[in-house]
Amino acid sequence: MPTGTPITIDHLTKRYGAVAAVDDVSFTAHPGRVTGFLGPNGAGKTTTLRVLLGLARATSGTATFGGTAYAALDDPARRVGASLSSDVFHPGRSGRDHLRVLQLAAGLERDRIDAVLQRVGMTDAADRRVGGYSLGMRQRLGLAAALLGDPGTLVLDEPINGLDPAGITWIRVFLRELAAEGRTILLSSHVLSEVSQTVDDVVVIARGRIVMAGALAELSAGAVARVRVDAADRSALASAIAAAGGVVETPTAGPLVVTGLDADGVGRAALAAAIPLTLLTPLSDDLESVFLRLTSEHPDPDARPASSAEVAA
Known part of the structure; x- marks a missing residue:
């Protein structure tokens, strides 16, 4: 072999x-x-x-x-x-x-x-x-x-x-x-x-x-746990999550996306505020997102781009 x-x-x-x-x-x-x-x-x-x-x-x-x-x-x-x-x-x-x-x-x-x-x-x-x-x-x-x-x-x-x-x-x-x-x-x-x-x-x-x-x-460890959550009163839900230490990403429309709390933490925050939930789904930042973040966070060290004669894939 x-x-x-x-x-x-x-x-x-x-x-x-x-x-x-x-x-x-x-x-x-x-x-x-x-x-x-x-x-x-x-x-x-x-x-x-x-x-x-x-x-x-x-x-x-x-x-x-x-x-x-x-x-x-x-x-x-x-x-x-x-x-x-x-x-x-x-x-x-x-x-x-x-x-x-x-x-x-x-x-x-x-x-x-x-x-x-x-x-x-x-x-x-x-x-x-x-x-x-x-x-x-x-x-x-x-x-x-x-x-x-x-x-x-x-x-x-x-x-x-x-x-x-x-x-x-x-x-x-x-x-x-x-x-x-x-x-x-x-x-x-x-x-x-x-x-x-x-x-x-x-x-x-x-x-x-x-x-x-x-x-x-190790790359997978860079993935960020997120939770998608929704309620009839989104504003009150967002306030309850923030008070519990979560970070709310507020989209233009649709459910809230939360980081900093897992699904259990989000559920407990809503329960403590007496807010009925209509959606609670744990998410995970996929590997491709981690990869894209890694490759976009490092600036080009050269002041000018390579020409077609200089470039290498």
Whole structure:
């Protein structure tokens, strides 16, 4: 069974002229776990992955697999598998032929082609031209290519992007299976909700800088408990909640939303004020809201935006 190696990004900086696409980034992705590298488009995710895979040169810092740069790995196809784009395939070539080219270039066993096609559920479509594939099929073909050498470590850029619900469910299960085999999996996404049921750890980047890194549970801890409540006399209800220490968010219309008290506390405040409730529903700030708050709270350190020639995803 393949054994993953830690992916270590250590004080990595990549500048394009005056703009730091990646600014002093550090984190580690561990074997047996799925690490989500999350941030909005343009945050620096793809630049980091390109440096990690030797496709771009760091301005400073390092990006390594078990302490070794990708370019220095022995037999890298058997150590690291990567999928950075779903549009790198020749449209006139079949899926099988695409994998055949990669297999020959890497000096891998030919029977790996059928093995990975079967594993990603592409056997029946293997001899069709890639130009006729759906986005989901191209994503699966990219995963098949990454798995050709049966590597212990996988680097995947936006592997869930654009998939339909069935495709998202499939890839979630698939990535969890790969991690359970002891592989190190680092995947990027700009939408937390797409990967929240897949990842163990999260690294959130905004404007080239890490704003949060840790277990998914730590991100969940940032969620704010809220309560939706209503009564015929909303004004009196709002006063009672405020007197009990709650904070009332008063919408333009509709029920009140309360923070600072749980549902039991809101109910007790209403009872003490003899206010009959028509609605009492506990809410929770979802992870996507926490993610958006994290990425919006950190101002751009550069005075001017990157040009199209300087920008890195």
